[in-house]
Amino acid sequence: MIVRWALLLGGLVVAMAQLAHAAGGSMGLPKTIEAGSSFSIQTPGSGNASLYIIGIGQVLKRDVQLGQIVFFAAGSLFNAGHYLAVLAGDSSTETESFDVVPANKPSNLSFLAKPSRLPVGQPDGISGAVYVFDAYHNLISVPTPVSFELSSPSGTIQKRAAIAREGAAWAQMDSTALQGMDEFVVRAGDISSARVVGQVPGDPCGLKMTARQSGQQAVLVTDAVRDCNGNAVLDGTIVTFTETYNGSQSTIDEPLKHGIAQVTISAHNGAMFSVACGVAMGNQIRWEK
Amino acid sequence: MSKSFLILCTVLTAASATVTAQPTLRIEAANLQSSRPLQDQTGKAAIRDYLQSWQALTEALEQNRAGLLEADFVGSAKDTLAATIQQQTALGISTRYQDRSHDLQLVFYSPEGLSIELTDNVDYDVQLLDQGRIKTTQHVRARYLIVLTPAEVRWKVRVFQGTPR
Numbered sequence: 001m002i003v004r005w006a007l008l009l010g011g012l013v014v015a016m017a018q019l020a021h022a023a024g025g026s027m028g029l030p031k032t033i034e035a036g037s038s039f040s041i042q043t044p045g046s047g048n049a050s051l052y053i054i055g056i057g058q059v060l061k062r063d064v065q066l067g068q069i070v071f072f073a074a075g076s077l078f079n080a081g082h083y084l085a086v087l088a089g090d091s092s093t094e095t096e097s098f099d100v101v102p103a104n105k106p107s108n109l110s111f112l113a114k115p116s117r118l119p120v121g122q123p124d125g126i127s128g129a130v131y132v133f134d135a136y137h138n139l140i141s142v143p144t145p146v147s148f149e150l151s152s153p154s155g156t157i158q159k160r161a162a163i164a165r166e167g168a169a170w171a172q173m174d175s176t177a178l179q180g181m182d183e184f185v186v187r188a189g190d191i192s193s194a195r196v197v198g199q200v201p202g203d204p205c206g207l208k209m210t211a212r213q214s215g216q217q218a219v220l221v222t223d224a225v226r227d228c229n230g231n232a233v234l235d236g237t238i239v240t241f242t243e244t245y246n247g248s249q250s251t252i253d254e255p256l257k258h259g260i261a262q263v264t265i266s267a268h269n270g271a272m273f274s275v276a277c278g279v280a281m282g283n284q285i286r287w288e289k
Numbered sequence: 290m291s292k293s294f295l296i297l298c299t300v301l302t303a304a305s306a307t308v309t310a311q312p313t314l315r316i317e318a319a320n321l322q323s324s325r326p327l328q329d330q331t332g333k334a335a336i337r338d339y340l341q342s343w344q345a346l347t348e349a350l351e352q353n354r355a356g357l358l359e360a361d362f363v364g365s366a367k368d369t370l371a372a373t374i375q376q377q378t379a380l381g382i383s384t385r386y387q388d389r390s391h392d393l394q395l396v397f398y399s400p401e402g403l404s405i406e407l408t409d410n411v412d413y414d415v416q417l418l419d420q421g422r423i424k425t426t427q428h429v430r431a432r433y434l435i436v437l438t439p440a441e442v443r444w445k446v447r448v449f450q451g452t453p454r
Contacts, residue, residue, distance in 0.1 A: 081451030127400035
């Protein structure tokens, strides 16, 4: 029985100490207030005074009757930051400080995905950075779990889990083998934000051409130009045909049309034709009439 | 004699003003979460531009002129500060902030290099004036989270938010 009373008393003492710590001075302000929450301030004394709440993020002022409790409705003070409550009466001024902290529930995400377009098959080629905000657009500074997810046209899904620290988190993803549009999504709590990332074919791979005679001329035609993952290289990509004959060279640049490039060239007997596209060198053909 | 004394006082006052105008600066080793290495020059430029933004903030809140924020702030930081200035103007008050010391640490550099976040344990004095009359002067120690993003020729403050120290 005595032990039980001792425990009860001990508990009361601890609770009162916590209360005293939570509510600092005579204004009875808590040390922290969640952004947008209602709160009240005691105004000890008598007579008229002005109550100021000042911070870099917000300023409020109330004319008050000392001895009353001043009530601030929900949504009055919503910008996170350090604030001073200044109670200025005719004869004295009292000041207390407190912090307005963001709500822990994510409500807004500022998500930047880069690049918006890249070649297929790039390890860590796609990056995403996110800042996590509460409903009042305060950066949530407590560690907050976030997840990143990249869905590619082939159905492949890459996932990364991260913790936003000081409001920020990031992730990197690989571009996959198939060209098309990826969806890059970040989630925090029950909100998400999505960006589209375009995967375009990579450099040409295994370039090959054939040659045929057309009157006095030679017609050079490439096979369908593809990257190393089999994606058709974009139309408009330049293919360079070169003729080397008797120590001199002539070149023709031709854009891909419908996946292939074709040129008609005055050919000399014994000339050597070669083809190149980007970093890819194709085959060579010796022209013999 | 009195002229010399006046000149001396003027010099001392100017020197004193110069001294008080320069806050002490401490830069902690960066504790970056990033895949992207932060070049020394980039970090220094971000810190330089952030410290400069305090001057703009001080002048803007004291003179209640939101236009003074233009060069240093952007996005939500600019909107929030401009709203504070609007509130001060409506209430007939102004605030004088004087930063005394900064203790900075770079904490985040986004992989694409388009934002830098830093923390600042800052000591400053704040003076509240109502209709031009000083109501109180307080010394404050606070911690700030700052997100900077690059503009044409400098870093601008996009998020400027106090957090419990």
